Amino acid sequence: MRRCPVRVLMPVPDRDFDVTEVAVPWRLLTDAGHRVVFATEHAGTRPAGDPRLLRGVLFGQLGAAEEPKRFYDAYVEDGGPGRAG
Numbered sequence: 001m002r003r004c005p006v007r008v009l010m011p012v013p014d015r016d017f018d019v020t021e022v023a024v025p026w027r028l029l030t031d032a033g034h035r036v037v038f039a040t041e042h043a044g045t046r047p048a049g050d051p052r053l054l055r056g057v058l059f060g061q062l063g064a065a066e067e068p069k070r071f072y073d074a075y076v077e078d079g080g081p082g083r084a085g
Helices: 019-031 051-055 066-077
Strands: 007-011 015-017 035-039
Touching (some): 007 019, 015 019, 019 066
16 A cells, blocks of 8 residues: 655754754654644744754763764754854
8 A cells, every 4th residue: 555645744842952853863764755834923033943953962971872863963954954153
């Protein structure tokens, strides 16, 4: 049975979202051939993931795992939200 690709609307806050909760589903959905469209709080805003999760909260520790960070980097390269500070 062949599945048709679908467009998925993913609401995200303008800033400081959990990169694991956004980048991992984005990767799985796009790998499956679906198109992910992001809805932000304010039109024209380029949302950004939480920099503490990207670089670690305490001396580089307690942040997102490496795989979600790689997915987030790919997500940014594909035109998704930019990296925050």
